[in-house]
Amino acid sequence: MGERKDIEPDAPVGVVGAGTMGAGVAQCFAQAGHPVVVVDPDAAAREDGAARLRAGLRLSSLLRGRRPDGGGAAADPLELVRFTDELTALGDAAFVVECAREQVPVKEKVLRGLDEACGAGTVFASCTSAIPVERLGSFTGRPDRVIGTHFMNPAPLKDAVEVVRSPLTSEDTLALTLGFLARIGKKPIVVGDGPGFVTNRVLMLTVNEAAAVLQQGTADAETVDRVFQECFGHPMGPLRTGDLIGLDTIVDTLDVLREHTGDERFRPCALLAGLVAEGSVGRKAGRGFHTYPQSPLATRGENSHG
Ligand SMILES: NC(=O)c1ccc[n+]([C@@H]2O[C@H](COP(=O)([O-])OP(=O)(O)OC[C@H]3O[C@@H](n4cnc5c(N)ncnc54)[C@H](O)[C@@H]3O)[C@@H](O)[C@H]2O)c1
DSSP: OOOOSOOOTTOOEEEEOOSHHHHHHHHHHHHTTOOEEEEOSOHHHHHHHHHHHHHHHHHHHHHTTOOTTGGGSSOOGGGGEEEESOGGGGTTOSEEEEOOOSOHHHHHHHHHHHHHHSOTTOEEEEOOSSSOHHHHHTTSSOGGGEEEEEEOSSTTTOOEEEEEEOTTOOHHHHHHHHHHHHHTTOEEEEEEOSTTTTHHHHHHHHHHHHHHHHHTTSSOHHHHHHIIIIIHOOSSOHHHHHHHHOHHHHHHHHHHHHHHHOOGGGSOOHHHHHHHHTTOOBGGGTBSSSBOOOOHHHHHOSOOOO
16 A cells, blocks of 8 residues: 555544553544544453543533534544454554553564554554654564654643654654644644653653652652642642553653663652552552542543643
């Protein structure tokens, strides 16, 4: 298949990974009218992701003052999304966003599988938090069609997307991605490639240092977050931000940053590593630096970074 000029408004698209980000990105695509296939090998993750997507669509239609089915004016976004464990279901997707766990071997497996399953024109976008996009492209036979689309969390509520262009990403792929994101209502910000890009090279150190401050007893978790909110005007402090992202994802991302930079500042502090080891991985577990009530919207629906 040749180069595409555009992602047509009703073109089928794909999402790999039904977790925190995958369900949110799928919601964005369905709300824009695209049929979406979401692939995740884990049945529980598919079920949980589908429940959050349904809850997100209901909330969105309430906020927009519309019926969840779009009032009959357009296709029901819920009916546009299908969950499966088969990458081959993405065979005719024009654009696929990979939202699998932040570990290089996991991303490598996904990208090699996508390369086999999809047509030559399909763009592979990664929601990676920190892995250089050029490295991800090397797992495919089409590094020119690979780009970073670092959506923020929660994806349906955050317009900005950090778009990462590797040295091998083609002009066509960049133009196609920017056009597609703009049409679904996102505001792309293009940056160069490198571990953690702009966002997470800075944010991950901040979360890790905030955890170290807590560990040393300089202030409790509420106070650390209040300082950032009230002194700096941040909408959310670094510890609640870490809880929202998921402390397992924070540790995975710090590991990627340390591996790719050799910089020991990215080693997760003992408190952060300990919370992950005991399963206190943040909002999705009901506890992390803070504790949270459990519900699909409460766990993943608060406005923050990503
Ligand atoms: N959580 C955030 O705030 C945030 C923000 C921006 C980007 N990201 C990035 O987005 C990606 C996903 O993060 P998340 O927070 O949604 O993680 P998550 O742990 O909530 O979800 C990851 C999903 O990947 C699935 N998975 C594992 N192996 C797979 C495979 N081989 N094929 C398909 N799916 C597979 C898991 O079953 C799980 O459902 C990561 O790269 C992360 O760094 C996360």
